[in-house]
Amino acid sequence: MDSKHQDTNNTELIANNEELENYFRNTVIPQLFVDGNLILRKFTPPAMKQFQLSSGDLGKHISELTVQIRFPTIIQNILEVIETNKDMEKEIQTMDHSWYQMNILPYVIRKSNQTNGVIITFVDITSRIETLNQYEKLNLEYQNIIFALSHDLKGPIHNIKGLIGLLKEVKENDKEETNSLLDSMGKSIGKLLKTIEDLTESTKKKTGFAETSERVNIQNIVEDVLVGLGDKISRSKAKIHTEFQVSELKFSRKNIRSIVYNLLGNAIKFSEKIGQPEVWIKTQNLGTYILLTVKDNGPGIDKGKQKAIFNPHTRLDQEVEGTGLGLFIVKRMVEDLGGKVEVESVFGEGSIFRVYFKQETIHQKLN
Structure with missing residues (x-):
């Protein structure tokens, strides 16, 4: 691969990361970005507050998180979305007995059209x-x-x-x-x-x-x-x-x-x-x-x-x-x-x- 082509790929990757970073920084919805290896890469400020996440949780496998977000089938659900490339929606109850509508969306790299992780969105439906x-x-x-x-x-x-x-x-x-x-x-x-x-x-x-x-x-x-x-x-x-x-x-x-x-x-x-x-x-x-x-x-x-x-x-x-x-x-x-x-x-x-x-x-x- 020539250096010009490598520079183009790096530029696109940086642009994608900056776009994702900007989105996560400004959204008001608790969201997580988990990569294809089930490593937590990013989370929104509302997710930090809602699920007691900290910067120390970045880079951890999703199964290692000891916060209130855990529920029995989360790994199975993430793997299914990555494999099928289809959205998943379900209602879950977290460890603090709150209820959420959870949407797991495949994170697709546009150029290769391959799923490289998931975006998980949580909408609080406890009152509902x-x-x-x-x-x-x-x-x-x-x-x-x-x-x-x-x-x-x-x-x-x-x-x-x-x-x-x-x-x-x-x-x-x-x-x-x-x-x-x-x-x-x-x-x-x-x-x-x-x-x-x-x-x-x-x-x-x-x-x-x-x-x-x-x-x-x-x-x-x-x-x-x-x-x-x-x-x-x-x-x-x-x-x-x-x-x-x-x-x-x-x-x-x-x-x-x-x-x-x-x-x-x-x-x-x-x-x-x-x-x-x-x-x-x-x-x-x-x-x-x-x-x-x-x-x-x-x-x-x-x-x-x-x-x-x-x-x-x-x-x-x-x-x-x-x-x-x-x-x-x-x-x-x-x-x-x-x-x-x-x-x-x-x-x-x-x-x-x-x-x-x-x-x-x-x-x-x-x-």
Whole structure:
């Protein structure tokens, strides 16, 4: 090769390097230039700030970088782009849990039309991913509302239906019993309207992504639910025992009412199949959690079926009315706010449901 041709190549190389250097110096996007041997040759100032790169990282193999940019398939992805000469785009999460849209572009030497490395561009999409996750969570919340509407309204409606049946059997001159039944119907209708109001009002508040947790009195909610289940309790002659070591907790009022209603309703419904239902309700302060325990003397649940009861539309006893959604709703509502639900049961010996409500505040105890 003559000296004139060599000088021309050197001039073009210098021009290319200066052009690349100028571009990297002025861009506001985190970018890296990795050569064909997977050596980091250049990076933009935003990349230095974003990924804690330093001048000491230049000349290192990409696998030797100990900064937050590392993720499992980066080497494989770079080699694929170099080999195929095709762009690659993917979403990645870095070591600091940030999300990026990563574009790996082949760096092609114009004269030889050969790929001699890649330019890697990172666009921060953390906020977009978080928004998508929040929308997904919001969608689940609306599903909870729909499930609760379809499930929780049936109890008060059946209660009213039963009272109407009793009212028809009352003698015409028995005004005292008539007034008593009408009073019970009025209370049931009031509870029904309150349930509808609680469930539908929450949709108006879902303009943001914050949960609608509030400080609620668990004892009042249990008493309210017992009134709503009055027809079942009266018919089955159920005995209800309560022990409130904790009176207040922070949770969504509509959700906790639905949870308590489902657990107590199930305890009575299944226990009355084998005799007189007896249910024990207890709250305890465990620090991080407030524990609600509902124990019954029902038929119990076979160990092999205990996980299945939390699946939607699961009904272990087809003779007992229900949709199979109650415990599914309970589990979802509790877990959506960081809690958990456990069941302990021996077939033929009753069941214990433990609901752990995750808390962030100090709770008042009853005297």
